Amino acid sequence: MGRELLTVIEQIGREKGIDANRILEAVESALLTAAKKRYGAAENIQVRIDRKSGEIEAISLKKIVNEVTNPQSEVSLAEARKVDSEAELGDEIGAVIEIEEFGRIAAQTAKQVIFQKVREAEWEVVQRDYTARLGDLVNGIILGQERRNYIVDLGKTEAILPAHEQIPRETYRRGDRVKAYLLEVKRTLRDVQVILSRTHPNFIVKLFEAEVPEIAEKIVEIKGVVREPGDRTKIAVVSRDRAVDPVGACVGMKGSRVQAVVRELRGEKIDIVAWTPDSRVFIAEALNPAVIEKVGVDEEKKSALVVVADSQLSLAIGRNGQNVRLAAKLTGWKIDIIGASEYEKERVVRDQETRAAIAHQLQEQHAKLVEAESAAAAAQQEAPAPEGSQAVGQAESGNEEKAVG
Numbered sequence: 001m002g003r004e005l006l007t008v009i010e011q012i013g014r015e016k017g018i019d020a021n022r023i024l025e026a027v028e029s030a031l032l033t034a035a036k037k038r039y040g041a042a043e044n045i046q047v048r049i050d051r052k053s054g055e056i057e058a059i060s061l062k063k064i065v066n067e068v069t070n071p072q073s074e075v076s077l078a079e080a081r082k083v084d085s086e087a088e089l090g091d092e093i094g095a096v097i098e099i100e101e102f103g104r105i106a107a108q109t110a111k112q113v114i115f116q117k118v119r120e121a122e123w124e125v126v127q128r129d130y131t132a133r134l135g136d137l138v139n140g141i142i143l144g145q146e147r148r149n150y151i152v153d154l155g156k157t158e159a160i161l162p163a164h165e166q167i168p169r170e171t172y173r174r175g176d177r178v179k180a181y182l183l184e185v186k187r188t189l190r191d192v193q194v195i196l197s198r199t200h201p202n203f204i205v206k207l208f209e210a211e212v213p214e215i216a217e218k219i220v221e222i223k224g225v226v227r228e229p230g231d232r233t234k235i236a237v238v239s240r241d242r243a244v245d246p247v248g249a250c251v252g253m254k255g256s257r258v259q260a261v262v263r264e265l266r267g268e269k270i271d272i273v274a275w276t277p278d279s280r281v282f283i284a285e286a287l288n289p290a291v292i293e294k295v296g297v298d299e300e301k302k303s304a305l306v307v308v309a310d311s312q313l314s315l316a317i318g319r320n321g322q323n324v325r326l327a328a329k330l331t332g333w334k335i336d337i338i339g340a341s342e343y344e345k346e347r348v349v350r351d352q353e354t355r356a357a358i359a360h361q362l363q364e365q366h367a368k369l370v371e372a373e374s375a376a377a378a379a380q381q382e383a384p385a386p387e388g389s390q391a392v393g394q395a396e397s398g399n400e401e402k403a404v405g
Helices: 002-016 020-039 077-083 099-131 201-211 246-251 253-264 279-286 310-317 319-331 340-382 387-404
Strands: 044-049 056-065 074-076 092-097 137-146 149-153 158-161 177-187 192-197 220-228 232-239 269-274 292-298 303-308 334-339
Touching: 002 020, 020 044, 020 056, 020 099, 044 092, 056 077, 074 077, 077 092, 099 177, 099 192, 137 158, 137 201, 149 177, 158 177, 177 201, 201 220, 201 232, 201 253, 220 246, 220 319, 232 246, 232 279, 232 319, 246 253, 246 269, 253 269, 269 279, 279 292, 279 303, 279 319, 303 310, 303 340, 310 319, 310 334, 310 340, 319 334, 334 340
Parallel strands: 056 074, 158 192, 232 269, 303 334
Antiparallel strands: 044 056, 056 092, 137 149, 137 177, 149 158, 177 192, 220 232, 292 303
């Protein structure tokens, strides 16, 4: 019996990835619970499983006293000496309890506790192993669907692909293989939940890391990813090596690398653009595939006005504004787009308004200048002549009269 118990525990340990000693401790704890349930919680009982033979030993320890007041924890000296002739007052003496005496209910309790302890140990292993893999790609097999959430077999445990983490219009059948991003590992009262995602932007990052060696080797860096899952993704990349074209590296020969990612995403469109610290250039790149004529920016408001040819206007904006919306998220700028003809009309109007404003300003300045000159002249005429000037005038006038005479 004992050897068989050890064999079973060792087998469970190998299958579940749990330390066998931990299971033995759980069994000891369960048997102790069963014994206390059978003989009373007040009993001082110890349960031990021999690690070599597997034999189970249950002992009820009692203190030797002169007068017994609590039979569950005490025994008289006379009774103790029947077992051990050298027993003394104050010593503890143990009586072996037969495991079979626990009874059917106690055995069932022990079984439940053992099961729970093993499950808790399994949860800890799952939590530890998958927490270490957070942010990685994982592969699994669809087991079924519950409340629109897919249950995925990862091998060591089952994971959940929630409805809100699924790519829209994407469906699976039992037995289908699925690749996903390991998003979260959380402990609940009943189990450990491993949460997967196929909509997270980092899912795109990991897919490109798997397909593009330059990204895995840190030669090409992904600076940003924005998505509307199932429809379109924009990804900004930059190279740390001038000899490596970051966009070309991600696209691959004849588009082989990016197409592998597109297939995994079931046809989701992917725009790969070159990142640059020049805001104007980056905004123009982010609006790919539209061709941009000019970009004006307001650094303070972090807003941009983009001018495109009329034929490119709908492409730049995208269906339901998707292209410009994703470009704005990728760059972090507010982007307004205008057609070239409309821009030209507005420019003519702005020029006319500017010229009119300048002309009006010049007229006002001229009027103020004339007014100032008139005021100065009037003030000069009204001012009284100085006394010295008047005396000199009178003398000059007298001299002139004498000369005439």
